[in-house]
Amino acid sequence: MLPATEPRFVAPTSLNDAFGEVASERALLLAGGTSVVQWIKSGLVTPDTIVYLGRVAELSGIDRIGLTTLRIGAMVTARELARSALVQDSLPTLAQVAARLGNPRVRAVATVGGAIALGDPRQDLPPLLLALDARLIVRSRSRSREIALTDYYQRDQLHSGEIVTTVLVPTDAQMRVAYLRFVPGSVADHPRVSVAVSLRVNHGGSIEAARIALGAIGNAPTLAVEAQDALRGRAPTDDVAATAGGLAAATAPLARDGHGSVEYQRAMVEEWTRRAVVTAASDASPSA
Amino acid sequence: MRVHLTLNGLPAEITVSGDEALLDTLRAAGMTGAKEGCGVGVCGLCTVLVDRAPVSSCLYLAACAEGRDVWTVEGLTAHDPELVNAFASHEALQCGICTPGQVVSLYALAQEAPEADEAQIREQLVGNLCRCTGYRSIIAAGLAYVAGH
Numbered sequence: 001m002l003p004a005t006e007p008r009f010v011a012p013t014s015l016n017d018a019f020g021e022v023a024s025e026r027a028l029l030l031a032g033g034t035s036v037v038q039w040i041k042s043g044l045v046t047p048d049t050i051v052y053l054g055r056v057a058e059l060s061g062i063d064r065i066g067l068t069t070l071r072i073g074a075m076v077t078a079r080e081l082a083r084s085a086l087v088q089d090s091l092p093t094l095a096q097v098a099a100r101l102g103n104p105r106v107r108a109v110a111t112v113g114g115a116i117a118l119g120d121p122r123q124d125l126p127p128l129l130l131a132l133d134a135r136l137i138v139r140s141r142s143r144s145r146e147i148a149l150t151d152y153y154q155r156d157q158l159h160s161g162e163i164v165t166t167v168l169v170p171t172d173a174q175m176r177v178a179y180l181r182f183v184p185g186s187v188a189d190h191p192r193v194s195v196a197v198s199l200r201v202n203h204g205g206s207i208e209a210a211r212i213a214l215g216a217i218g219n220a221p222t223l224a225v226e227a228q229d230a231l232r233g234r235a236p237t238d239d240v241a242a243t244a245g246g247l248a249a250a251t252a253p254l255a256r257d258g259h260g261s262v263e264y265q266r267a268m269v270e271e272w273t274r275r276a277v278v279t280a281a282s283d284a285s286p287s288a
Numbered sequence: 289m290r291v292h293l294t295l296n297g298l299p300a301e302i303t304v305s306g307d308e309a310l311l312d313t314l315r316a317a318g319m320t321g322a323k324e325g326c327g328v329g330v331c332g333l334c335t336v337l338v339d340r341a342p343v344s345s346c347l348y349l350a351a352c353a354e355g356r357d358v359w360t361v362e363g364l365t366a367h368d369p370e371l372v373n374a375f376a377s378h379e380a381l382q383c384g385i386c387t388p389g390q391v392v393s394l395y396a397l398a399q400e401a402p403e404a405d406e407a408q409i410r411e412q413l414v415g416n417l418c419r420c421t422g423y424r425s426i427i428a429a430g431l432a433y434v435a436g437h
Contacts, residue, residue, distance in 0.1 A: 006305040006306050006307055007306045007307050008306055009289060009306030009307070009349065009351040011351070011352075011354065030349070030352075033347050033348060033349060033352070034329055034344075034347055037309065037346075037347040037348070037349060038328055038329075038347065040307050041307075041309070041327065050306055050307065050349070050351075052349070052351065052352055054352060079341060102415070103330075103414045103416075104341075104342050104393065104396075104411075104412055104414065104415065105329065105332070105335060105342045105343050105344045105415060106329065106415070108338070108341035108342060108343050109343060109344075109347075109348065187414060188330050188414075188415065
């Protein structure tokens with residue numbers, strides 16, 4: 001067996017250059033590094049090339065597209081999201097969640113593109129972005145495609161040579177958003193369950209649209225579709241929230257893991273979904 | 289590969305391998321204030337500043353520091369000895385292993401929030417773990433440093 005040789009490290013400054021580098025089968029994309037560098041240090045991955053995306057100009061920046069969409073570059077960090085006036089104004093819950101993600105050192109490097117690509121449902125951004133109905137732009141040398149984050153987590157996957165370049169998040173002045181995380185352990189632990197809810201409530205006081213994303217359970221963040229359906233057309237009362245909680249718990253893809261039985265997880269999904277719907281309903285800071 | 293950066297205020301050129309963590313580079317160069325505790329970015333012992341932000345150097349590849357502005361506890365305390373005075377006068381250390389990380393994180397906060405209160409200090413120190421002091425003396429040192437800043 002040949003001794004392991006150190007990997008090449010490259011830092012392309014354009015997407016075109018990046019596409020050239022990821023053509024190799026054993027090239028590994030590096031964003032913030034909070035997961036990837038651990039894998040490298042532990043020998044879990046042995047790339048021949050590390051492709052650092054931190055200098056790719058097209059992956060940075062936050063701006064608006066028209067009045068209804070925020071465009072976020074894949075290499076935007078949690079720290080940048082939290083401090084962006086644009087995000088604070090148009091998606092305050094996203095700014096607040098980003099401001100408390102992990103710890104200050106994580107926020108300085110962790111990227112939105114990295115969080116999405118990793119798809120760890122225990123992290124905060126994937127379920128929140130799912131509830132916000134985010135879309136991704138995924139590009140390779142030969143094509144560009146736009147996919148809903150829902151589809152990315154359910155059935156799509158990145159093909160060889162593809163890079164997530166952009167996250168598009170709708171901004172809706174009528175949207176009320178909440179993200180709750182239940183952490184029975186210490187502040188550094190992952191949540192047992194997290195729930196992100198976005199509700200559009202009309203002037204008559206009934207819910208026109210609802211998205212409920214469950215995090216920290218299962219293999220990927222999921223939408224509680226039956227619970228969402230039960231909210232539509234109803235007023236966001238405590239009873240309605242309780243019903244949504246029950247449906248989310250009954251339909252969640254649960255499996256016993258190292259942190260609790262299915263019965264326990266089910267009870268926590270029910271309670272924290274109920275709380276998240278109640279909290280979203282009273283969200284007094286819809287986007288401008 | 290060669291990496292060019294600014295290190296503790298001075299231009300520096302270092303030779304690193306592609307998968308080398310910045311922590312290891314710094315310690316090999318004699319800057320042993322940053323320490324390896326957990327190796328996975330949760331304990332804070334390896335905290336350094338990169339472009340004014342605190343970073344876990346155990347998970348930050350040295351090659352990523354190309355063109356960046358890096359500060360370690362050695363440079364920051366030379367630059368501002370009040371950091372040391374605040375910790376000493378408030379007995380904000382016992383074994384001292386977490387102290388470099390605490391100092392670096394507090395310096396970064398003071399730069400951005402010169403009137404930081406206790407809540408902001410606590411928020412900034414999330415992830416800078418201490419097994420000895422119970423944190424109160426560290427927070428007191430932080431408040432004193434910010435007040436005198």
